[in-house]
Amino acid sequence: MNADDIKVLVLEDERSYLRLLEALLTEASGRGRSFAVTGADTLALALGLLGANSYDAILADLFLPDSAGLDTFTALCGRAGNTPIVLLTGLDNEALAEEALRRGAQDYLLKKMVTGENLSRALVYAIERNGIEVSLRASEEGYRSLIDALDDAIVVLDAELRVVMSNRAFKKASQADPSNPAVSGRKLQEAIPGLPAKCLETCRQALSEGRLITAEEPCLWNNRQSVLETRYIPIMPDGVAGRIVVVARDITERKQVEQLKDDFASLVSHELRAPLTSITAGIGMILEDGAGHLQEEEKQLLSISYKDAQRLNRIISKLLEMSRLNAGTSRFKKTVEDVAAIADEVVARFAGRAKCRGIELLKRYSPGKLETLLDADGITEVFTNLISNALKFTEKGYIEIGAAGTGDLIECYVKDTGTGISREDQTGLFMKFKRFGKPVAEEEKGTGLGLFIVKEILRRHGGTLSVASEPGKGTTFTFTLPKLAEEIPEAPEKRSGNLL
């Protein structure tokens, strides 16, 4: 036997037929291939040989003295590992051979029709096909172990929201209730019974609109009340959404820590507000009424204290505002207002400061009224934060404030020629307490809450906020508000606010 020979184990109890097969395979050798045949006339002998040697292919008659039919095939499969099996069958056993094909046999040949050519071709193709299947299986197993290793739950659903595929984290969440059977083929709401109806609606929405949707969902997950960060990703072969991938991350702990921080900030700011107001008022009175009795040095010290107390007041107001927005207790009173008029008022308030710093304030409003339903205090706050940021981070140049009606929206922007924000810092820019670059004047250092508050106010108006910035060149914040059409429903309160 040569090392390159194709090693074939042949199960055949008729000695003369076994010899014929050997002869046919010898005859078919050539063209760079040759066969080395080992014969076995019982299943027991074949299993023994398979345990001790490795073969490239198995050629088997399923009817042997010690086993018959599919039992022979099942026993062979159990020992053959990845070795392909080709069956030899009589005319009356074709149905059996087809069943064996369904269970993993590579091919079958009718005994009467066997020739050297078709036998060798069947064996060679079986080995090739089998090789491809084995490497495909290995690659699939590789991907599977990769997605199984993730803590995020991943599930693929069909258009009826039935589970097509899922990873281990999803199955674990589904089986948190032990009475729940396997997930595959089941409807999503049966696989995870604690799932809120909102999740199913979002799946359908992502499928019908063919776009990615992200959400935070409070739900019963792994037997405990949790908050999930979910991504709904429609899969669109030929542009038609056919399936959807849902990726869910348990962010309960992160939310709880955030809530603790918010509660702490709220408590501290409430407690500090009253004493600080009286301190500021007291110092203010001394500076105004008693200035005549004060030494120059005392006056200077008191002025510094007064400024610091005012700064603390501003920080506390921001913290309180954030707490109210978080808790959903800030009441928005929406009336029909002209956005450009609100922007004008805010610009006028900043005019003095901008002039002192040599920065031009430009206004670009499209003609006509830009009216919509809004909370005037809220949108004033939005312009105030954005213009104050622009001033804080612009040393020279100009700040442009614009508003225009586009389609169903009113689009506003605040553009500056300041320091800009790096790409890295832009991610997470709208989160609480995020501060990056140094303000032009050190005393203008803020709390890092402004943009979070702006984003929250706009969210509650059904609007959006985005940023475009280039370090060294400047920044443009753009926000939208829905145009006046009908009563705009206020966006719901954050659903994860009452976790603790």
Ligand SMILES: Nc1ncnc2c1ncn2[C@@H]1O[C@H](COP(=O)(O)OP(=O)(O)OP(=O)(O)O)[C@@H](O)[C@H]1O
């Ligand atoms: N126009 C801008 N140019 C450059 N950087 C900016 C601009 N606007 C915001 N930033 C960056 O984003 C950070 C967050 O802004 P945000 O308004 O949330 O907080 P803040 O201005 O620092 O404090 P606060 O508004 O609470 O007083 C800023 O500290 C700054 O680093």
Ligand SMILES: [Mg+2]
């Ligand atoms: Mg700010």
